[in-house]
Every structure is written in C-alpha cells, then in structure tokens.
Amino acid sequence: MKTLRSILGVLALSLAATACLSVPESAKPECTKMSDCDTTNGEVCEDGVCWGNPPEGAFVAVISPPSDRNLVTKELTELVISEQGWLSSLQLERPVTVSGDVDAVCTPPAICDRGITATITITRDSHFAGGPGFKTVVSTKTNTSGATFEANLPRTRDGDAEYIMTIVPDGRGDQPSSENLSARLVPPMRVELGVPADISKVFVLGGVNLPVVDGTLVAAGGGGLSQYRVVAMGRWKVGAPPIEVSTVDYTDADGKFRLVLSDDLEGDVEIVAKSWGGTSAPTLRLGGIASDGPSIHVLQQPAMLGSKATITVPVKGKDGGGEISPVRGARVRITAQTTSSTMPGSTLATFVAEGTTNDAGVASLEVLDGQAFRASYKLEIVPPASASVGVVFDEPLEFGNQPDMLLPARVKVRGVVLDNKGEPIKDVSVTVRPSLRFAWSLADKPQAFLSAIPAATAITPSTGEFVVWVDPTITDLWGHYDLVFEPPTTGKYPARAPLWVQAEVAIGSTDTLSLPDVVLPDAAFVHGAITDPDGLPVEGAEVKVFRVNTTLALCSMVPNAPLSCPIPATLQGRGASDALGLVRVTLPR
C-alpha cells in the first residue's frame, strides 16, 4: 500500500508539473562551466555564454553614444579583440565645439551686422575606407547678437582629415518668402577646418568679388517668365554631387534674375529655373556656365508646351493568388525633356510629374499636352517594397487614355537559412539589395532608378525558409543581388549565428530562383564595456564592427562606378550597451 501511495504521489506531482505549471520556457545558457566551451581556442564561459575565439583578421569599429549624452561618435581603426573575446578601448569621448556667428558681408554704407540664418552641414571622411564618416546638421538660432550656431564634433587629431562645413543660408523654399531673405542675399559657403579644441568664429558669407550671373527667362512667344525659382547647381570638389552654390532668385514678370555664385567652385555650373505657384511648367536648365567670372544668359522656354492635362495611369499586376488586380501604393513618375532649339547651348526643358496609385491602383498626374513633350513622355513605376510585381523603367507613354499598365512579374528568390550545424534558423531578417557590381554597371539614369527601388525583406519562420522578390533586369541588364541575413540578436543567449551577406546572387530567366541552402558560418561572441571619458558605463551606446574591403578591383571592372568608388566596409556585427555599459557582438568566424 505504501508503494501504491508513493507511485500515486509522484504521478500527481508529475501531472501537476507537466499539465499545470505553464512556466514560460526560458532561454538556455550554452555553458555552465568552462569545459562546456572551446577552451583550447581561448573560449571562456561567463554568464552562460562561451566568449572568445574571435575570427582572424583586422577589424575596425564605430562607437556611437546615445543622443542624450554629451559624447561623440568614435571610430576605431584597429579594434583589439582578445582571445577570450574582450573588446578593448570602447571609450567614448567628449566633443569639441565649433560655434560662431553667421553674418553677411558688409559693404558700407549698407547696414552691417546682418545675421544670416542658415543650415550648417558638417561632414568628415571616415578614418577607414568605406566607413560611415561623420555628418551632422545644425541650424542657427537668432538672438540679439545675430544668428549663432553651435555643433559638437569629434576632436581633430594629427593626421585626421579636416571637417567640411557647408553653410547654406535659409529662405531657399520653392516659393519666395518675405520672412527670410538670407538665401537671396548671400550664396552658400564652404569651409574646411580642423577642430582640435573648442573654437568660435564669425563666418562671413558673400563678398563683393564673387562671380555674378545675370539672366532672363524668356517665354516661347517672347516676354519674361514670372514665378520661377532660379539657382545655380555646381560643386566645390570634382566628383562631388551637384548642390546649390548660389543665391536664390525668384522671377517677376520681366523674367530677370541675378545669382551670386559661391567662391572657389570646381568647373562649370548649371542654372536651374523651376516654376512655382501651381503652374505645370517645365524646369529650364542651362549648363556650361563659367563659375569663375560674371556672365549674362538667356534661358528660352521651348515652344508648343500646350496646357495642363490629366493622365490617369491604371496599374495592375498578378497578386499572390495569380489574379490580375490593382496595385496600390505604386510610385508612378512621368518624365519628358526637350530643348528650346537644336543649336548648341540651347535651354533644356525637363518635365516631371509624380503620383502614387490609390486603392483602385490608379495614379492621376498632371502633364502638358503640347507637341513639345507629347512624343517624349516616359513612364517609370515602382511598386511598394516586397511586392511580387516588378518595375517599369523608361517606357514610352502614348498621350491620351491609358490602358491598364500590367507590371511584370518579379523573380522569386527562395531558400532556407541554416546554422552551421544544419538546423533551420527562425526570425532571420533577409534583405535583398542590388549588388554594387549590378548598380555600377548601369548608366547614370537607370542607376538612379535602381537606387529608388525599395529593398525586399522577409523574416524566416521556424523552417528557416524565405522568399524575396527581385526585378530580374533593368534596361536589359540581368540583375545581381546581395542577400543580407541578420539573425535575431536580442535575448540573453543569442543564437550562435552571425550577420551574413551572400554576395552577387545572379538572377536568371526563370520565374523562381531556388538557392542552395544558405548555411550561416559559425559565430564568435565578443563583448566589451562602453565607458565615458571618466570610465563610467554608458547605457544605450552602440558599437558596430566592420571589415574593410581591401580589394578595389570592382572599381575598374564596372563602367559606371563613382569617381571616388566608395566600396563600403562590410558590417560584421553590432550591439547596444546595457545599463552596465556592457555590449555584446556576434561575429562570423
């Protein structure tokens, strides 16, 4: 009887424990003692994790502080990781401050001490190739002493590149404003400066010797063109993207404008005149303007522009069930261009209309119905992220009622993500984006179009499977894509799977591309403590660990790489610090 009682007691307790105590399953530590880890390769067991045995090779890192601390981003050009997986020197620094007044140049008898409200962008190249560099934007504040600003920066040390500070006067809106005339008074200014310690300066914009471009916007039938915003686009450095490098002017009925150019510009500038005030008019452009001296120009509007007309573009595509249905949220863009004459140096007129398809899959766009553009309209359509239907690029658009625009099918890229033991991994974020080789093989215009296609993403279920959709071709060039796999990192005991990029996946002509199993490499766990200059822990800081790409062969292999050929450093892992300043990073072995 006693035995029976015991059995029943155990049975009851077992039942109670298994059926009733629905205790949430907690993450399991991977080690409880040193022998659970690969100690021969330096791993140590701490807090249930086997740390150490980091991958070989050089790493660089960026440590970013939380935004509410008076600390600045720090780049580590040599990240030291011990065999036991400890990250050294994760100490943030206090910023140095650059501050000052922004004034307009004063030529008596004009009223002096004119504060110029401005937006100031400060950038610096990264300390390592392909790094994120430094960028910050501040605005001036107006007070009794004029327009002042203050920006916090990492200290400039010996051998560091100087900061590039671009001061752009405010009041550059699409329409003229009576409240802020700064942009009409003085052009932007670019300054290179090192900031080894706090500095305060007065930045004086404008100057009596700056080049001035005078001109007139002339309508096709003669007479001035009013309600245009006119500015010059140019650059201070070869290879830099064009930006606004002059004062801004807004034309009246006589169409006249005057632009003061910035100092020290590189090469020619282009005058860009954009209409405002709700009129559908083309943008006028005139390039080849010398930036080092005064000049006078006429921008002639082409003839036969016609009047405003509405085009509705119905966009459809095959949905998940194979049915043809409207595509909602697609970005539709119609472009056209023409010149005022066939003579060299004539004005280029460009027209752009953009819209988004509504619930019925229809986008309504206002265009000009005259002969000047009628035959040259081109259509671009970009469906929302992760759609199974693809893009339309540079498709000629017949003027008039539009038939249903059936978007092409994208190629389904499918696969399974496994860890290095062959087990499927759940919750891996899969992002697919065009490879650099693909992007830089395209000419400028399709390259710009490709960069506007949102990246498709997917999250793996417990089976590790994923499906992402990509455009197989752009301008008949077959696509190559990089697949980025980011396993979940949050949790006390993260999966032993690192961030991983499967590069240069070539897309073929089939509807579905089934990839071989994507086996993520083994991972090493490393950790460290992020501190402030006083050695106190910093919560909410982030460390990102990169590998620098030393092979730049791609730059010479593709026809349209940017002049600076900015091959980014490859992110290997990232982590944010906890309340004790401790940060954990998973690296691929």
Place this chain on the structure above:
Amino acid sequence: MSDHHALANPGSPRIPAGLLGRSTLARAVHDCTELVRLAVLLPLALLGGCLFPPNLSVSDGDAGVNAAPTILAVRSDLEELPEGGSVVFEKGSGSVNVTLYDTDVADSLFVRVFVNYDVTDPTPARSTCAAPCTPPCTAIQRSATCDFMTICTDADVDSADPRFMTVMVFDREPLDSGTPAYKAMPPGGLSGTRSLLLNCIAAPN
C-alpha cells in the same frame, strides 16, 4: 462547540456500520485514506494549476490589455538619431537600427518609415523591417534593421526644405487596405512613433 450530528435529512435511510464492514469496496477505500485525499486533491491541483498559471514574467503588464510598443532609439550607421532632430542621409545608401520596447513580449513588431506622409495624399512606407517575437519570446526590448537606400528620392535631394520623417512601430502588421492608408491595423493594434527632420544629399558622382 460541538458538531451537529443530526442528519440533514431525517428521511434518509441509516446504514449500520456493521453492514459497511462487509462491503469490499468500503473496506478498500477505508484502508486507502491517502488515495481518497489524492483523488480529491489531484483534480483540484490540476484545475488550480491550469486555470491560474503562475505568471513568472516580470515584464508582463495586466493580462488581456495590449500595451503600445515604443521606439527607444533609432540609430543610423553613425549615430543615435535624436527625437525631433535633423538628420542627413545620402541617397542610395545607409540603414537604421531601431530599438523597440513592448511589454507584450509575444507580439511581433513591424517598423515602417514614412516620409512626408499626408493623410489626404498618403504614400506607402519607404522602408520596412520587423522584429518578430523570437522564442521563448521573453524579450521586451528588441531591434530591427531597416534598409535606408530608398529613403531619399531625387525630389528630396533637390528640395531645399527638410522632409518630415516618421519611424513607426506597429504591434499588428499594417493591412493592405483601410485607413489611414498604409498604417491601418487589425482591431486592437497599437503603434509608437518617432519623428525626425530628414535632409537628403546626393550620392557622390
């Protein structure tokens, strides 16, 4: 106080103890008082345990009430982006890592990044990413990385005015239809927002 021994119902038949002594079942049950206790207690234990499972999670709020997810931090490749601050992104590059907080640990979280979203002329999110509940679903704090290569368009680069960018987290996946467009969720869904001023610059030539 003495117990009341009177029968509840005087009409019930009395069973003499001597008769029970001859019953095999009665004798077995009498000998196994532990069995009787267990027979009574086991279902109670099972029921009690099953109906009222212990909540061992310190992070759970009141049961049955959905808590809104919040955004703790948005970090670019370079820095943490301050709430309401100005940020610079280069067209065609970059990503952001969003740190999320939701006491409903079983909720999957969906991040959508909108630029100049206008209810009268809504446009879809320019960037999306997600932070699923990863078993054992105990993390109240999670992160998701959103690709920002398409956050800036040509028009944004050309514009002199900064754009209004909102990073939103939803605890139900936004629906393909419904209002507000691209933000509508199944009933009960909640969201959190962080807003920034977006300045777009062109990529190097």
